[in-house]
Amino acid sequence: MQFKIIENPELSKQMKRVVSNAKKELWIICPEITQRALKWLLKGVDKHLNINILTTTKSKRAVKRALKDLGLTTSSNVFLSDVLHAKILMNEREVVIGSANISARALWIGKRGSIELGLYMREKRVIDSLKAFARSIIEGRKLPEGVTIKKVKILYGPKDLSACLIDLFRKASQNVYIVSPFIGIEIIDQILEVINREHVRVEVITTMRKQDIKTTLQDLLAIEQLLKSDVDIRRLDTLHAKLLIVDKSIGVIGTFNMTFEGIYENYEVCIVAKESSLVEALTKWYFSILQLSKIYTKKI
Helix, strand or coil, X not given: CEEEEEECCHHXXXXXXXXXXXXXXXXEECCCECHHHHHHHHCCCCCCCEEEEEECHHHHHHHHHHHHHHCCCCCEEEEECCCECCCEEECXXXXXXXXXXXXXXXXXXXXXXXXXXXXXXXXXXXXXXXXXXXXXXXXXXXXXXXXXXXXXXXXEECCCHHHHHHHHHHHCCCEEEEECCCECHHHHHHHHHHHCCCCCEEEEEECCCHHHHHCCCCCHHHHHHHHHCCCEEEEXXXXXXXXXXXXXXXXXXXXXXXXXXXXXXXXXXXXXXXXXXXXXXXXXXXXXXXXXXXXXXXXX
C-alpha cells in the first residue's frame, strides 16, 4: 500500500490531483462544503465524469449551485446525511482521508488557512471498503467491517470507533498525545483513567476560540477537569486536524473530534497505524505543531 501523510498547503494540492486523476468516478464525502471551494476543486473536470457527493442538508444548496455553475448537474449525484462527519475524496485508484472540509479556509484558497492533516493512499481494497461505507450511509444499511492491510487498519464510526479508542487508552503505558480542536466532557473518564496510572504523560493540543466556547463546540468544563488532573493543555486556534498517538508506537488519524458526537454518534473514518514509518511521520508532525502552540492559561 502506498501512503503519505500530508498537511496544508500540500493537502489541498493533493486533493486537487485526486480530482484531476479521476477517469470515470469521483466520490466527495464531506459534511461542510462551500460553493466557492467546490467550484475550485472541480474546475476543469470532464463533464462526463460520474461524481457522487455525500454531504449534509446544511451544504446541499451550496453543492447544487456549484454543480450548476460548472455544468456538472447531469453527471452528479448528491446524497444527504446529517450525522455525516467523515471527509473522504477518492477516485478509482487513490484516496485522501483527513480533517479538511471543502471550504476556502480548509483548502487554503488564499494565502493561509486552518491546520489540517490527511493521509493519501493508493490501495484498491481501501477504496472498495470506503465505497461500501458511503453506500451503507446512503442506503441506510449497517456499516461495513473495517479493512486491515499490513499494519494499517481502517475503522468506521460510530460502529467500531469508540471501542478502538477505549482499548488504546487502556493499553497506554508511557505517553498519550491528543490533537483535537474540540474536547467533550463525555470522553474525560477514559482520559483520566490513563492519567491516573503512574508514569503516563498526557498532552492535549486544542483550540480555545471565543466563538466555539460560546456555542459550546469547545467544552470548558472538560478543559477545566483536565487541568485539575495536571494534563498539559496547549492552545492552537488555527487547528482543525485530529490525531492520537499512543506510546509513540500507534498513530490514529481520522475525521473525528474528541467529543461525544465524534466518538459515539457521527459517521466517521479512523485510521489506526502501527507501521513504524507512518507513526514516526505522525509523531514528527505532532511535535512540529506543538512548537506553534501555547500553554493554556485559562485566559480566553
